[in-house]
Amino acid sequence: xxxxxxxxxxxxxxxxxxxxxxxxxxxxxxxxxxxxxxxxxxxxxxxxxxxxxxxxxxxxxxxxxxxxxxxxxxxxxxxxxxxxxxxxxxxxxxxxxxxxxxxxxxxxxxxx
Amino acid sequence: xxxxxxxxxxxxxxxxxxxxxxxxxxxxxxxxxxxxxxxxxxxxxxxxxxxxxxxxxxxxxxxxxxxxxxxxxxxxxxxxxxxxxxxxxxxxxxxxxxxxxxxxxxxxxx
Numbered sequence: 001x002x003x004x005x006x007x008x009x010x011x012x013x014x015x016x017x018x019x020x021x022x023x024x025x026x027x028x029x030x031x032x033x034x035x036x037x038x039x040x041x042x043x044x045x046x047x048x049x050x051x052x053x054x055x056x057x058x059x060x061x062x063x064x065x066x067x068x069x070x071x072x073x074x075x076x077x078x079x080x081x082x083x084x085x086x087x088x089x090x091x092x093x094x095x096x097x098x099x100x101x102x103x104x105x106x107x108x109x110x111x112x
Numbered sequence: 113x114x115x116x117x118x119x120x121x122x123x124x125x126x127x128x129x130x131x132x133x134x135x136x137x138x139x140x141x142x143x144x145x146x147x148x149x150x151x152x153x154x155x156x157x158x159x160x161x162x163x164x165x166x167x168x169x170x171x172x173x174x175x176x177x178x179x180x181x182x183x184x185x186x187x188x189x190x191x192x193x194x195x196x197x198x199x200x201x202x203x204x205x206x207x208x209x210x211x212x213x214x215x216x217x218x219x220x221x222x
Contacts, residue, residue, distance in 0.1 A: 042213060
């Protein structure tokens with residue numbers, strides 16, 4: 001298995017909802033990442049997990065809450081989002097921090 | 113802070129022509145450079161990874177070079193096909209993170 005799987009592919013949520021994005025990989029990668037990408041822009045780093053511990057938080061608002069329950073799974077919990085949070089959320093993994101990244105296909109999030 | 117620039121931002125070429133995409137960066141203290149392809153609304157597909165000690169990598173019709181001293185990388189796609197139409201992103205690893213350029217949006221005209 002050489003893929004990063006993200007679910008759901010599309011998500012529409014209201015500003016008072018709580019939802020979660022899921023990311024899974026079975027390549028034994030020990031670094032996992034969340035990125036946010038707006039239309040026509042490059043991906044922006046949100047969080048980095050290394051060996052299941054949060055190592056980087058790029059000053060992301062607390063309405064985004066990451067979780068790494070085990071070495072294969074990465075979640076992003078969403079609560080009280082704003083319409084401007086609508087974007088493509090990408091998960092990535094790598095064997096180590098200096099290795100080739102593998103990205104998932106993303107979750108297209110729309111906040112209404 | 114690493115700044116990554118990709119030129120041109122967009123280009124259209126007739127099928128069969130060779131594509132040359134440029135990426136420049138300001139901080140030569142990089143560990144590696146990775147080229148990605150992104151189709152509209154989709155995730156990123158890794159094309160080539162060049163370690164900092166390497167000068168180039170090749171895969172099929174793709175060739176990427178790295179010149180750290182001048183802060184440049186070039187992605188060369190030979191004999192372009194309509195299926196090569198996509199956005200190509202250059203990303204550099206340094207300071208514990210990937211720094212992305214804004215991409216080269218490519219259209220290959222049949």
